[in-house]
Every structure is written in structure tokens, then in C-alpha cells.
Amino acid sequence: MELSSSRYRDLEVLLTEHLNYIVLDFLFAYKHSKFSKFINFAVFIDTPMDIVLARRVTRDFKNSSVENILYDMKNYIFQGRRGYLEMLKTIKPNSDIIDVGTLPVSEIVSIISENVG
Structure with a gap:
């Protein structure tokens, strides 16, 4: 998991500004490993994979063509689903809030807003 140099620099620039929040x-x-030191609050939005x-x-x-959609569905079966299951195992339990x-998006935003700060 490598954070690109430009994204890392962008984040470092934002951190020099006097902002109350940076949402990523x-x-x-x-x-x-490189990114976690900048995180004060992690939210895991737990959406069932079928909905995602x-x-x-x-x-x-x-x-897109049917062929492109089918290709992507095959990729999901072999890679995407495995990544999602791994996130449930490793990222979700280490989050500060699980939503x-x-x-609806407005309710998710409201719940997160109540827990930040």
C-alpha cells in the first residue's frame, strides 16, 4: 500500500494550513504505515458488498459494453471480493466509528458529524 508522492505532499501542505479538519x-x-500518523479519527462505512x-x-x-461489465464482474469475483473481506477483518475493527x-448519505454525514470533534 503505497501512498503516491504527490498525494503525500498534498497532505503535508494541507497540514501546514490551520484547518480544523481534513477529510480523506x-x-x-x-x-x-506511512499515512496512519496523520489520522486522528477513522470511519468505516460498512456497506454490504452487493450494494457496493x-x-x-x-x-x-x-x-459500457456487456463485455466490459462481465470482465469487471469476473475481476470482482477473483480480486474485489477478497479485498472487501480483508477490510472487514482488518480495517473495520480498527476504526473509531463504524457506520x-x-x-441515506445525509444520515451518515449526521452520524459522523456527531462523533467528530
């Missing part, structure tokens, strides 16, 4: 969407949270997959297909493959990803 990053899969590995505290488990990323359905959202991704409807969002990312609107104009239910089936809730």
Missing part, C-alpha cells in the same frame, strides 16, 4: 477518503486508514457492486455498476458502466452504509 482512503481505504486503509490506520493500517497504512450495484452502485458501482450503475455509476461507472452506464455507457451503516445502507443509510
